Amino acid sequence: MTIKTALIAGTAVLAATIPALAEWAPQRPVEFVVASGAGGGTDNFARTIQAALTRNDILDQNMVVLNKGGGSGAEAFLYARQNAADPHKLIFGTNNVYLLPHVAQLAYSAEDLQPVAALALDEFLIWVKADAPWQTSMELIEAAKAEPGTIVFGGSQSKDTDETLVALIEQTTGADFKYIPFNGGGEVGVQLAGGHVAANVNNPNENIGQWQAGAIRPLCVFSPQRMAESEPVNGDMGWHDIPTCAEQGLDIERYQMPRTVWLPAGTDPEVVAYYEDALSRVAETQEWQDYLAKTSQTAAVLTGDDLTAFIEENEAATVTVFEAEGWVTAAAQ
Amino acid sequence: MGNFDLLMHGFSVAITPMHLMLMVAGVLMGLVVGVLPGLGAPNGVSLLIPLTFALDPTSAIILLSSMYWGALFGGSTTSILFNIPGEPSSVATTFDGYPMARNGESTRALTLAFVSSGIGALMGIMVITLLAGWASQFALRFGAPEYFAVYFLAFAAFIGMGSAAPMKTLVSLTAGLILASVGMDSVTGSIRLTYGFSDLLGGVSFLVVVIGLFGIGELLATVQEGLRFRGVSSKIDLRDVLKTLAELPKYWATMLRSGMIGIWMGITPGGPTAASFMSYGVARQASRKGAAFGTGRPEGIVAPETADHSAGTCAMLPMLALGVPSSATAAVMMGGLMIWGLTPGPMLFATQPDFVWGLIASMYVSNLLGVILVLATVPMFAALLRIPFTIIGPMIVAICFVGAYTVGSATFDLWVVLVFGIVGFMFTKLDYPLAPMILAMVLGHKAENAFHQSMLLSDGSLGIFFANPLVTGIMIVALALLILPKTLGLALSLRRNRKVVA
Numbered sequence: 001m002t003i004k005t006a007l008i009a010g011t012a013v014l015a016a017t018i019p020a021l022a023e024w025a026p027q028r029p030v031e032f033v034v035a036s037g038a039g040g041g042t043d044n045f046a047r048t049i050q051a052a053l054t055r056n057d058i059l060d061q062n063m064v065v066l067n068k069g070g071g072s073g074a075e076a077f078l079y080a081r082q083n084a085a086d087p088h089k090l091i092f093g094t095n096n097v098y099l100l101p102h103v104a105q106l107a108y109s110a111e112d113l114q115p116v117a118a119l120a121l122d123e124f125l126i127w128v129k130a131d132a133p134w135q136t137s138m139e140l141i142e143a144a145k146a147e148p149g150t151i152v153f154g155g156s157q158s159k160d161t162d163e164t165l166v167a168l169i170e171q172t173t174g175a176d177f178k179y180i181p182f183n184g185g186g187e188v189g190v191q192l193a194g195g196h197v198a199a200n201v202n203n204p205n206e207n208i209g210q211w212q213a214g215a216i217r218p219l220c221v222f223s224p225q226r227m228a229e230s231e232p233v234n235g236d237m238g239w240h241d242i243p244t245c246a247e248q249g250l251d252i253e254r255y256q257m258p259r260t261v262w263l264p265a266g267t268d269p270e271v272v273a274y275y276e277d278a279l280s281r282v283a284e285t286q287e288w289q290d291y292l293a294k295t296s297q298t299a300a301v302l303t304g305d306d307l308t309a310f311i312e313e314n315e316a317a318t319v320t321v322f323e324a325e326g327w328v329t330a331a332a333q
Numbered sequence: 334m335g336n337f338d339l340l341m342h343g344f345s346v347a348i349t350p351m352h353l354m355l356m357v358a359g360v361l362m363g364l365v366v367g368v369l370p371g372l373g374a375p376n377g378v379s380l381l382i383p384l385t386f387a388l389d390p391t392s393a394i395i396l397l398s399s400m401y402w403g404a405l406f407g408g409s410t411t412s413i414l415f416n417i418p419g420e421p422s423s424v425a426t427t428f429d430g431y432p433m434a435r436n437g438e439s440t441r442a443l444t445l446a447f448v449s450s451g452i453g454a455l456m457g458i459m460v461i462t463l464l465a466g467w468a469s470q471f472a473l474r475f476g477a478p479e480y481f482a483v484y485f486l487a488f489a490a491f492i493g494m495g496s497a498a499p500m501k502t503l504v505s506l507t508a509g510l511i512l513a514s515v516g517m518d519s520v521t522g523s524i525r526l527t528y529g530f531s532d533l534l535g536g537v538s539f540l541v542v543v544i545g546l547f548g549i550g551e552l553l554a555t556v557q558e559g560l561r562f563r564g565v566s567s568k569i570d571l572r573d574v575l576k577t578l579a580e581l582p583k584y585w586a587t588m589l590r591s592g593m594i595g596i597w598m599g600i601t602p603g604g605p606t607a608a609s610f611m612s613y614g615v616a617r618q619a620s621r622k623g624a625a626f627g628t629g630r631p632e633g634i635v636a637p638e639t640a641d642h643s644a645g646t647c648a649m650l651p652m653l654a655l656g657v658p659s660s661a662t663a664a665v666m667m668g669g670l671m672i673w674g675l676t677p678g679p680m681l682f683a684t685q686p687d688f689v690w691g692l693i694a695s696m697y698v699s700n701l702l703g704v705i706l707v708l709a710t711v712p713m714f715a716a717l718l719r720i721p722f723t724i725i726g727p728m729i730v731a732i733c734f735v736g737a738y739t740v741g742s743a744t745f746d747l748w749v750v751l752v753f754g755i756v757g758f759m760f761t762k763l764d765y766p767l768a769p770m771i772l773a774m775v776l777g778h779k780a781e782n783a784f785h786q787s788m789l790l791s792d793g794s795l796g797i798f799f800a801n802p803l804v805t806g807i808m809i810v811a812l813a814l815l816i817l818p819k820t821l822g823l824a825l826s827l828r829r830n831r832k833v834v835a
Contacts, residue, residue, distance in 0.1 A: 072517055
């Protein structure tokens with residue numbers, strides 16, 4: 001029933017946009033190039049889109065998922081550069097597409113990729129072990145100020161979104177934490193549950209299992225408003241019951257990670273329009289809604305100028321943090 | 334007792350005609366991807382994921398996991414017959430499996446490998462069944478220092494009693510460590526040893542190197558020695574299979590020991606590849622005929638295969654219960670789990686008993702099916718060796734290159750295969766051992782990361798490796814494995830000398 005409705009809705013959207021479109025459609029199987037290893041957050045994002053496109057007959061060609069997660073995802077973006085103007089390759093990433101070149105010397109720049117759409121915003125929260133003494137983010141920060149460099153934050157990688165957020169907290173509050181990079185959010189979640197680190201800034205999806213089990217608990221979320229209503233996760237507490245960090249007096253209003261889709265630079269505008277349309281229709285499907293609910297991400301369909309504006313703002317804000325930490329590479333300056 | 338009831342419930346979920354069909358299909362497809370080098374279990378499983386969109390989660394995981402078991406079985410086939418490991422975890426099987434096949438006993442080698450895999454799997458599943466809750470709690474106790482201790486133990490167990498010249502072992506080990514550090518380092522975020530080649534950003538693929546070292550390297554050696562496989566005259570007979578089955582009980586101690594190592598490495602995410610190396614090393618130390626390892630000893634096949642498969646099955650436990658996959662294939666399956674709408678974590682056992690126990694019950698059935706199916710193929714695979722070299726040789730070259738390309742769809746990898754083919758040939762000719770290099774490539778970077786993280790945690794104090802009973806225990810066992818064989822050997826020879834003098 002829902003699929004049928006989505007189909008009808010999809011057909012209506014298509015009918016409405018046909019005049020604006022030239023008749024470009026994929027002629028060959030489409031490669032989904034994923035900037036993470038199999039099983040990572042970006043991989044699930046790409047495979048969900050693959051499932052939604054297939055089940056709702058939005059895209060008629062076969063889709064092949066190709067994992068290129070080497071060099072924190074740089075491998076996938078280099079691949080886009082090598083395949084400039086190829087309309088049969090979609091690249092799946094986060095904000096790493098435009099942030100990586102600032103912190104590492106790489107043989108590509110953000111101009112080698114054409115943004116197509118952002119489909120979701122993944123949230124960041126501060127998590128601590130269930131039996132930790134801190135009840136709010138400010139208590140944790142005061143504790144770190146009292147004993148600088150002793151409270152350990154675990155994160156998924158070096159100079160990634162996690163370390164950037166911890167650095168931003170330090171720059172905003174003057175607290176001093178110790179940051180240790182592991183390999184991926186899942187591993188950091190287990191390190192926290194086992195008590196080997198004191199806190200982490202994982203995305204909801206990476207920690208939900210341990211929260212359900214009562215091993216860890218969230219302190220606050222870095223979002224302008226609270227997260228969407230949900231089923232209770234632990235006890236009677238659901239995602240909506242978590243205060244925002246700004247509410248608790250931590251002056252960081254927003255820190256979110258976009259889930260983005262790109263094409264190699266140099267394709268025709270019709271190609272970009274085709275994928276913009278297909279991805280907007282994915283956002284309407286039941287599969288997509290289920291994925292958002294399951295991973296507790298915030299829906300956000302951005303294309304065209306909105307997307308460009310978002311990227312510019314996000315990039316500028318993050319680079320300010322990079323500069324304060326001295327992470328910016330010589331080549332990028 | 335609760336677990337037993339749940340398991341029985343699981344069997345009622347798992348044993349339906351539809352699920353049995355999925356198991357057979359999964360195992361057969363797994364055999365194919367396992368036999369072809371490069372197209373390993375992780376690739377095979379991720380290719381299948383789109384097909385599972387139409388299935389319910391329990392059927393989907395049964396199909397994917399059956400494929401994994403099939404691939405684990407199939408991976409040893411090419412290791413034994415052609416010295417080309419089909420899966421990373423069957424590298425250690427080449428050490429004695431290939432020599433045994435060359436001695437004309439390919440049927441025996443294959444049968445030993447498959448049956449001990451099956452027994453290893455069974456041991457792993459029984460542990461999962463009995464200790465599901467406890468084992469995942471145990472895994473939570475592993476922080477960075479404990480991880481480092483486990484990797485160190487794997488190194489120590491394997492290196493402790495190497496038969497090659499110590500200097501040559503050191504050279505091989507160092508080469509492996511250097512190769513392991515190529516690419517982006519995840520702790521510092523810096524890019525190392527790529528010399529401006531962007532193809533090296535993701536590091537040197539271990540599987541591609543192995544295909545070159547063993548596959549092409551061995552082929553070059555064969556060409557030099559006269560263009561044909563030794564052992565061609567081997568008879569293929571079902572009676573050989575039965576005879577080998579009868580000799581298996583002799584190796585019960587090796588199996589039990591290797592099974593335990595595999596279970597340990599599967600639960601504390603060390604992975605099947607590390608488990609098979611470690612188990613091979615320990616078996617060599619424990620055996621009275623340790624020096625004969627590498628010439629076709631049956632224990633040298635039984636040990637890595639048992640450990641590989643028990644680790645593979647146990648790797649499912651941390652994936653389901655903690656959301657941490659300890660093998661590449663488990664990582665892909667975990668991605669599937671999320672797409673089907675299930676959240677891995679401690680609560681999965683409580684909230685999705687049908688799924689979890691259906692999977693566990695299916696593991697018994699599909700591994701049993703796997704052993705039967707794969708044994709049925711032994712005569713067929715062994716017959717491959719009777720094909721003249723002029724036909725099979727070029728085919729192996731093609732398979733090696735196609736396989737290497739499939740790993741990462743990169744043309745650069747074809748050059749890597751070629752270069753390491755030559756390296757493998759030279760190493761063999763000059764009597765440098767290949768195993769330390771491979772072990773270092775598999776574990777080098779993980780060990781380095783764990784060490785680096787530990788040092789960050791402790792502000793540079795090595796005391797962190799002796800900070801609690803768990804990590805101290807592992808370190809002491811590792812140091813003992815590293816030092817004792819040499820000192821014992823020294824003591825023995827001293828005593829012998831004294832007798833001679835007396």
